[in-house]
Amino acid sequence: MSAGVDIFARLWRAALLRRGGLWLAGAVPWLLLRSGPGLLAWSAFCAWDGLRLQRQVAHGWTAWLDGAVPELEDSAVLLLHAESPLAQLQRQRLLSRVKASLTGARVRAIVRERVRLGLPWLAGSLALAALAWGAVLPPHGGQPAAAALPALQKARPAAAAPELLVKLAPPRYTGVEASSSAPRDVQAPEQTVVEWCLKNPAAGAETIELSDGQLLHAGAQCARWTATESIFWRWRGARYTLKVLPDAAPEIVVTQPNEIIKELARDATQAAMAISVRDDYQVKQATLHLTLARGSGENIRFSDREMPIPAGHDPRRRDWSKNWAVSELGMEPGDELYFFVRATDNAAKAHTVQSPTYTLRLPAPPAAEDEQVSALPVMVKPESLRSQRQIIIDTEQLIADMRVGDVRVGDMRVKKMDAATVRERSESIATDQAALRRRYGQFLGEESTLFGKDDHDDDHGAGNGKPQDVLHEFGHAHDQAENATLFDDATKKVLRRALSAMWDAEKALRAISPKTALPPEHKALEAIKELQQSERIYLHKTAFAPPPIKEDKRMTGDMAGAASNRREQSAAPDGIPAELRALVQALAGDGPLPALWTRTAHDWVRERIAADEQRLAAQRAIQDVADGCLPCRPVLRAWLRGAVHEAPVLLQATPKVETPFERAARGGLQ
Template sequence: MTALLARWIAPARWRALTDTWALALPLLVAAGTVGWRLGGPAFALLLVAIGSAIAFFIARRRAARFDRAWLVRSLDNNRPELEDSSALLFAQHAPLAPLQVLQRDRIAARIDHGTPKDLRPDWSRRSLLAFSLVAVAVVVVALLWPRPGEGPPTLAPALEGLPARPGIPRLIAQNLRIIPPAYTGMPVRDSASLDARAPQGARLEWTLRFDPQASAPRLAMLAGQPPGLRRDGETWIASRTLDASFLYRIDPADARGPPPPLHRIDAIADSPPQVKALSPTASLSMITPGQRSWTPIFAATDDYGVAATARLRVTLAIGEGENVTFSEREIAVAGSGPARDRRFAPRLDFASFGFVAGGDMVVQLIVRDNRSPAPQEMRGPSLILRWPSAKQPESSGMEGMVNTTLPAYFRSQRQIIIDAEALIKQKRALASDRFVTRSASIGGDQQILRGRYSQFLGGEEEGEPESPTADGHSEGDGHDHGGPPKQPSAGFGAPEDVLGDFGHPHEDSPASSLDPETRAILKQAVNEMWQSERELKQGRPDLALPFAYKALRFIKEVQQATRIFLSRVGPELPPIDATRRMTGKREGLANRTLGIAPVEGRDGPAAAAWRALGDGPDAIRGPIALGALEAWTRTNAGRLPDALALTGAIDAVRSDPACTACRARLRAQLWTAMERPLARPARRRPVDAAGARYLGAIGAAP
């Protein structure tokens, strides 16, 4: 009986579902159209999604009404041959009496003569027609309704402040439409003022009206090519792309009458995205026991939005000493959160990257903004995760002291060559592992010697501070052999102990005392030592000898250089004549006072104009030659605090040379634009009583 119930109810429920969705479809179309016109595609999809959820809920509620009770009522009302006993066909749990069982068997054969589709509800034709008409009306209105910034603008009264003159056109109404670039997501807006600030790359459209009607108005720009005005009925229209800030004026009468005021358009440049690390806050982190993955968290912000995906550069450094291998790869990372403030939290699995003990993992996030074309790219800070390897057993006793100390004092580049040649001769008599061990030992000596010479190039020390004592280096030979051995630290936390044990001040290192030619030769010697060390540590002394010989040749070249160390003392003063001390004799002494000459910086035209606009002896009461000042302003526009304001002040003085307020405004602008003057030398104090007595005693006039 359950199958029979489902067979008779299913057509009715399916009709209810399809009828509900047929009624909802016109309304969803209307909602999507309104959302697209108001907020764009994203808002339209949001409205359609909400409407679909509501329609689905209503459809399920309507379909749920067609149950067993509905079926029994419908069969009893539409099938007289069932004798109002259709409930017996679908009785499930209640036991039936013998008479009821007999009646059920009688009508069971009769129900198959009908079809379940006969009980389906009719279509909601009238409602469907009404909803369709309403949806069509909403769609038409939404499509015809102008968006902000579409259609003819509403003109605002002009605020030029010019008096009306018979026969001379003047601006009476105006509108400035600003259409930002699509990537900014900013809406189109109309400005009643002709002064505005807009994103760089925006489209500017002027709509102007004149009274009486102008014949050839123009947009006069102080710099650059002005856009042309075209007539459209009673209005004049001009447009251009905002590439840089500029000043302009609207001249309706072709220079007849007083000059119109200047207007200013400021271009707001798109700032590059900013990236910062949220977790971890320190640039270097150590791995924790049992850690198998790492999730650094970055925050990327931008004024108009960051791209939804970024690139994460992962660099692995695996190994220790000279056996370090580097690998680099980039992976795509998806961000979360709003476009202007996204979060990137990639999960880095150590196994997939091959990150093991004794290595460093360096990550750096690279993001882009949504600027189109040419998006701006910014790289974030680098974060390092270090996985220390198990500590090697440290040597102790006299054996460890000899292994780390003797090579520093007694090994030289010549000795390394001699040892390598001797080892090559003994190769046949030595076991292979013994041969490799002795070669690696010589390579360790080469490494220590390379560290001694590297400190002269600004590198960190490797071993004891004493430099090699061979290859012609000896006391008094003119070379710097380093200071005395380091003394024991004064105690834990002492500042001098920290500097002496863990670093050195680079301004006092020998690297600052090498001339460029000698430094280049010494760098080549260190490079050859490194090649020799690499081959020796790999058990190949025969391949290391050519590099060792080259290093020795470069070292000899450095020793024979005409000048190695620069003077690090003060100026060499002439010797003092002891016979004239305390005698008061002044013969042969000359006045060594240096004359102070005025220095004219790169603000010459600005300084001249500033003096001419003042009240001093250089002031000019009449017209001032402003051509050089304009050229100076264009040349130095990048460093001036407000180049447009200075240009406007120059134009005001040119238009009305007798305007006192304009001249004062230009002078103030020049003062802020010029470089700050250097400090003047202090005057010598006048002679006091004690000084006068001293000068009198030695026979000098005060």
């Protein structure tokens, strides 16, 4: 680290010697004029120039060495930071090279190439000194000077600095009054008209620079802008923030009932409702929608009604509560009441929101329920199917029980299952699997089963007095059972995979091999899960209608507008524009930036950064870089790279053509 400091000190000393002549030459005219203010101003410039020169040397001396000393092999940064043992070894090797190659003449040559003399600053100082010398010369006569004094006094008010006034005109529906003030940080509602006006337009036009890149000019007419997003604006180097408050939608809060589905007591006579609607400016309309459901089964009747929620003293909120009588709501035992609240604000583009639907349920008396149930005879035994997961659990339990031998558990002796019990349990599980398979087979149009009660005999009842199904035996079907369903091909494929796995599991269970049946059962469960988690697809069954053929173009061989049937390999998707890539690469150095880079940066920040604070910080970095701030470039580069949410990963190989001559040359070098 000390060696790096020594090299930096040598470069800094050479830079001071090169720039010192400028500082001394610029002070000579002010010493001759004996002007204290001029000499003080030049001293301040020399101090500022010295600090700027020091930052320039400290920031780029390693790059200077890499460009001027080839012996360093672009590794001058190791002279400052060498943490690993390998880096320290490389650093010692570079130090030995620097001592031999970095002579005084070479240091002066490096500084001469990188540090300018600053002759424009010297020319400016001499010009100002000449103007000051001309101002102190005595006039040729007293009368012209006296005559010029009133004209100078008249010209002074015209040269006064212009004053800026910021006017805010919020939308009328907000109820916020218009205001005007000097430049400062303000908050304004959305769609507020902002005007920048000059009190003395005769002083000249002023430029207002917005953070999104727009330039507004305030002169004889005020500069106008409609507030759609939070920004900051700059005038004469000072930045002021304008925060836009978006118009929020109304907020609906239902405090009574406190549950989405509220079941009242059987003897309840009242039902409470408490509703609160709030908006940031005004609630224009709020209504309560009630729907009463009565009946059961297919004999259900609905009755709707709507009532407004009254407004209060505060237009920004409406609070309403009421204890309804059950008879007032029209509810009877066994009825259900559904209600929701809909609210609208007074915005130019009104926001309408709706609350969740709440349910008030009044249970039926127990006697009525008993009579209703007893009056309906059970005609058909409800179908009960075991799920595929239950079948897997039963199979695993059977396998575990088959492994258990004659063991003693405490005072009880557990005996191994005999073959008859194993067969009975395996057949029972196979029956459950067959029932589940038949249920899923109905979705593919299957009617016959294996080992089921609905199976048809091979002879179709011939010989036992039953009628023979001649149509199915000798007929010819023009369609398939699977095509008679409303499922797409992907769903049918998953169904066939599940049925095939169920068939394999059932065959293994019938063969008293539960261990072999377990893998197909898991496959069937995975297929069933895939069916349950898949999205519903609406299939519009219609015939294909090809476009009409143009007879004047037919058989002419004209291929204009025809699509090629060859499939080309698509390139890797590039989510980052090429202009942004070039800008990010340019920001890594001190070189010139691409053309129209500010537009590229503003578009990327506006599109990818949604939060106001982060977007404004990125736009500040854009302005700073546009003003020539070199240390601000890494900040802007970080904002641009941080806005890349999903960077593409390129895994494609780079095509490379190698000629026989190149292969022979590479082999000779090896």
